[in-house]
Amino acid sequence: MDEKIIYLDNGDTTRIDDEVLQQMMKYYTDSYGNPVSLHALGMEADEDLAKARQIIASSINAEPSEIIFTSGATESNNTAINGIAEYYKNKGNHIIISSIEHSSVKAVAHRLxxxxxxVDEVKVDSEGFIDIEDLKSKFKVTTILVSVIYGNYEIGTIQNIEEIGAVCREKGVLFHTDAAQAYGKLKIDVKKENIDLMTINAHKNHGPKGIGVLYVKKGVKLKKLMEGGSHESGMRAGTENMPAVMGFARAAEIAYSDLDSNNAKISGLRDRLVTGLLEIPHVTYNGPKGGNLSRRLPHNADIxxxxxxxxxxxxxxxxRGICVSSGSACSSKTLEPSHVLTAIGLKHEQxxxxxxxxxxxxxxEQEIDKTVKNVKEVVELLRSMSSFDPEKHSN
Amino acid sequence: MALKYTEKTIEHFTKPRNLGTVENANAEATEGSPACGDMVSYTLNINPETLIIEDIKFKSYGCASNIATASIATELVKGKHIDEVKKMGTTEAASELGGLPPVKMHCSVLAINGIKAAIREFEKKIGRIEDEKRIITEKALLNILKNVMHPKHGINIVDNGNIQRIRIDGQDIFIIITLEPDEEMFASNIHDEVMEHLESMKCSHEIMIKIESKTGDFI
Known part of the structure; x- marks a missing residue:
């Protein structure tokens, strides 16, 4: 069955790279030591952990000491926002997020x-770009954190992170960005882009699931989420998931060594797909397009x-063996339509x-062409049976 | 979310029965709306003498289970007397499909209620029933709320014990709904569903719904 599956849900998760898996296996069967142990096996693991940390740090122009390994992007987002809110609560209680954040940012903000x-939400335009003036107007003396998603998981919008970071620096407010979708697709430089905290993970880039990183700029303090041992400089207790850490590092190396050629390939396939699908009448390409297409994540299309x-x-x-995802209420766990799509102005039915x-x-290319053909058939079939009357229901 | 549909559901989804529009239909109804993400329209031919549903067809805007429940509902009612159909339970379409995931049970309600709405219109037209002038009582409200399915448990929110309080105060209706922590993610959906069903009463009351968490927070 796997042979026939056309997997077009790589924004959700990806197939692991064989080289990554190979790298990981060693840490289950041979080098299975715990980096905190003092014996030879432990020391070996500690050295490898340091190497992995260096690789991840270099990939975003950070220092190794600024990298905290976590269980994934959700934990990184939770830790960043909860941790800053708690640590700086005497300084202020105001947080700014965008209206198109991932649920692991949105839900934490809601609970806070x-x-x-x-909590204030910054508006985005019809392609999902942050309104910088709206952002500037939201700052208060009590603002302690701004969190804006780097590349959007649903419509692919890449924010002008450097500019947003500069605004935050100028106001003296910490800036967190969730780069789970952007990492491995874009060159990220935390120093140049004025980023104080950043979430990244492995499984969106052919790495293992269950491993992520929270980058925390030197000097930025936050309350730790996990307490216990001295792992991760005491910030995140719990034995490091070494196979996953090593897999993450390998996946990062592969992603960044082939970045330009990979991006050219996947954006080429994406554009081929979109061109085919736009031949269908009554469709809309959601997110950045036309002159702004270069500001869209290369792997993403939303229609x-x-x-x-x-x-x-x-x-x-x-x-028909084709895997995609939907922003429809009926395919969401909460039965609500995607808040990203409604934030860019789509009506619920859109x-x-x-x-x-x-x-x-x-x-x-063959998979893309087969997908276009199948989508055309399915859309035609469902429209032939639809009770939606454009004249009656479109207002 | 991986949804486990029965083979019969998939079969009705991919090969729907009685799809289309009955020509010269004498009863019809549309239930749901595109904004809610599911809507089904029925056209029926009811024999005015025998009151038997001689023909029924549907069109659907909705998910796989919306299509499948409407399809099986047409099979269930075809050839039946309208009084028999009026007595059908709202979960019968789901049962006939071998069950639906809890989060999809509302599709069965929509499918069955759509047909009942068409029958009601037909009966009004032939003078078999009078235009309803619904008196809003707590019992009537509870009956309406029984059409709201809990997306986690697949049973209605009344029987699931989510209705903490109902009060009718002149022109105002107050409803307090409580949710367990593992139900809170559905707060917005339950709110909208309750509103939608209450608005279908077409009463002039002001409706106020408060959703509370068992842990004390407003949601």
């Missing part, structure tokens, strides 16, 4: 609100097929009809 913090519902499209494609396609280096 219940705990008495003030609304009007007058039909996304989960039905997704299920039909799945039965969000319900959206499908996200995310490409990886393992996809081929």
């Amino acid at each position: 609100k219940n705990d008495g913090y003030k 609304t097929f009007h007058y039909i519902e996304g989960e039905a499209i997704l299920m039909h494609l799945s039965l 969000a319900h009809g959206s499908i996200r396609f995310t490409i990886s280096k393992y996809n081929t």
Whole structure:
């Protein structure tokens, strides 16, 4: 069955790279020591951990001491926001996020609100770009943190992080960015881009699941989330997941050594897909396009097929061996349409009809062409049975 | 979210029965709306003498289970007397499909209620029932709230014990709903579903819904 699957949900997770898996295996069977142990096996693990930390740090122009390994992007986001909110609570209680954050930022901010913090959301335009003036107007003397997603997971919008970081520096406010989707696709320089905290992970780039990093700029303090041993400079207790750490480092090396050629390939496939799908009548390409296409993550396409519902499209494609995702309420766990799509101005029924396609280096032109053909058939089929009457229901 | 649909559900989704529009239909109804993400439209031919549903077809805007429940519902009611159909439970379409994931149970309610709405319109038209002038009582409210399915448990929110309080005060209706921590993620959906069903009463009451967490927070 795997042979036939066309996997276009790489924004969700990816297939592990064989080289990465190979690298990891050694740390289960041979070099299985715990980096905190004092014996030979432990010391060997500690050295390898330091190497991995160096590799990840270099990939974003950070220092190794600024890298904290976590269980993934959700933990990194939670730690960053909770940790800053708690540590700086005497300085202020105001946090600014964007209206298109991932749930692991949005939910934490929402809970902090219940705990008495003030949270403001910055608006985005119809392609998902932060309104810088709106951001500037949101700052208060009590603002302690700004968190803005680097590259959006749904519509691929790449924010002008350097500019947002500069605004935060000028105001003397810490800046966190969730770069889970952007890392491994874009060159990131935390120093040049004025980033104080950053979330990244491995499994979006052919690395293992369950491993992430929180970059914390030297001098920035936050309350630790896990307490216990002295792992990760005491900031995150718990034995390091060495196989995953080593896999992450290898995946990062591969992603950044082939960055330009990979990006050229996946954005080429993405554009081929989009060109094919835009031949279908009554569709909208959501997110940056045209002159702004270069400010879109190379692997991402998000399209609304009007007058039909996304989960039905997704299920039909799945039965044909094609894996995609949808911003429809019916395909979300909470039965709400994607807040990213509504934030860029889509009506609920437009969000319900959206499908996200995310490409990886393992996809081929043949797969893209087969996908276009199948989507055309499915859209036609569902429209033929749709009770949605554009004249009656479009207002 | 990986959804486990039964083979029968997939079969009705990919090969829906009674799809389309009945020509010269004498009853029809549309339930749901595109904004909610699911909507089903039925056209029926009901024999005015025998009150048997002689023909029924549907069109659907919705997810796989919306299509499948509407499809099986048409099979369930075709050839039946309208009084028999009026007595059908809202989960019968789901049962007939061999069950639906809890988060999809509302599709069964929509599919069955859509047909009942068409029958009600038909009965009004032939003068079999009068235009409803619904008196809003707590019991009537509870009956309406029984159409709201809990997305986690797949049973209605009344039987699931989420309705903490209902009060009718003149023109105002107050409803307090409480959710366990593992139900809080559905707060917004439950709120919208309750609103949608109450608005379908077309009463002039002011409706106020408060959703509370068991841990004390407003959601």
